[in-house]
Amino acid sequence: MDGDILRVNGLKISYAVGDEKVRAVDDATFSIPGGSIVGLVGESGCGKTTVARGLTRVMTKNASIEGGEAIFDGADLMSMSETEMNRLRWRDIAFVPQSAMNSLDPVYRIEHQLNEVLVQRGGHSRKDARRRAEELFDMVGIEPRRLKDYPHQFSGGMRQRVAIALALALNPKLVIADEPVTALDVIVQRQILDTLKDLQEKLGISVILVTHDISVVAYVCDRIVVMYAGRVVESGDTETVLTKPYHPYTMGLYNAFPDLQSSAGVLTPIEGHPPDLRHPPTGCRFAQRCPFAQDRCTTSGEIALSDVGGGHFAACLRSDEAETLRGDAAKSETWAAMA
Ligand code: SF4
Incomplete structure (x- = not known):
């Protein structure tokens, strides 16, 4: 890895809903090292797709960027003109x-x-395009003769391969893939993720993989960024974060998904729902579902990410007790007590 290709600092994105503004992404901060796959993970509605779309500046009409920066290759994507973004x-x-x-x-x-x-x-040129199209199909594992086919003639997994070929067409430095394997069966998921990882390594590109499924991140990503209720709550090297999480939400999320490589293990859901972002709670946004919440968690104001060592960041007031919390979080009764 050769320095960061993207640094997101304090990104804020809101949606206008009726007369209200809903802050879907609040102060998101993370970085994408060059030549790596980074998983952006969290439940539905946590802001991960909004971040992904915000970075390309292709958003719904009611969305607006309200602060922060995203430095890509030295330039801020958030302050570029539409013409500059289009070129990119x-x-x-x-x-x-x-x-x-x-x-x-x-x-x-x-x-x-x-x-x-x-x-x-x-x-x-048309001739070059034909050659490149064949090369791209070859790269994603589809026979070039199938270039003549229509989308409906491909299976779900093959269509996803075609979408990857399209994304790679002009040799981008960064590919943002939004839930690229959702709705595919586990075997096809693994095949697509293997292809994506192979290509990422071979081409030396960076990939942001947006997913609700932490086992997908565990399988293929070098780094992980965990989002909850619009905020980044933990980030770092995938293996470190998943074996030694500091945020209880990451601990819970890991218990809630099956391993992509084996079906063994008991799954424990995180009870409850994320908060209504029209009226976000004060203090830690996970407090209502957190088995380790204390009074100070709801009175402290927003909790910033802090460095817990080695490029690993977490936003939890009880980070210094992480080892004990991890032990308790591994027991399903800890989470069942929140039901
Ligand atoms: S700050 Fe408190 S409520 Fe939030 S995750 Fe940490 S222990 Fe749980």
Whole structure:
């Protein structure tokens, strides 16, 4: 790894909902080292997809960036003009959306869709585009003759491979993949993740993998950023964070998902729901569901990330007791008591 390709500092993104503003991402801070896969993980509604879309600045009309910066390759994505951002999309930063069908037009052959990107955006000649399209299909493990097929002729997993080929078309430095393996069966998930990891290493690119499934992060990511209720609550090297988590939410999340490599182990859910972000609680946003909450957790104000050592950050007032909390968090009765 060769320095950070992206540094996100204090990013704030809100949605206008009726007369109210909902802060979906609040003060998100994390970095993406060059040549790495970073998993952005959390439950539905935690802000991870909003961060991913915010970074490409392709957001719904009611979303607005209200603060912070995202320094990509030395320039702030948040203060670029739309023309500058447009130049950057596909060429430097590519996006793989949640469902591959969303990025593939059902009425055109795949070849046509790849050509659009290669010729229109990449300035390739038709002949070069054909060659590059074949190369891309080869890279993602699809026979080049299938370039003539329509999206509906591919299985879900193959469509996801096509979406990855599209994202890689112009040799981007950063690929942001939003839930790229959700809704696929576990075997296909692993195959797609293996392909993504192989390509990431071979091409030396960086990938942000957005997922609700911490086992996906455990399987393929070098680093992890855990989000809860719009805030980053823990980040660091994946193995360190998952074997020695400092935030109870990460401890709970890890208990709640099966291992991608084995079906063994008892799953323990985190009871309850994330807070309503129209009226976020004061203090720690996880307090209502946290088996280790104390009075001070709800009266302290927002809890900032602190360095717990070795590039590992956590936002918990009881970080200094993490070892004891980990032991208790491994017992399902600890979480069942919150039901
Ligand atoms: S600050 Fe308190 S409530 Fe929040 S995660 Fe830590 S122990 Fe739990």
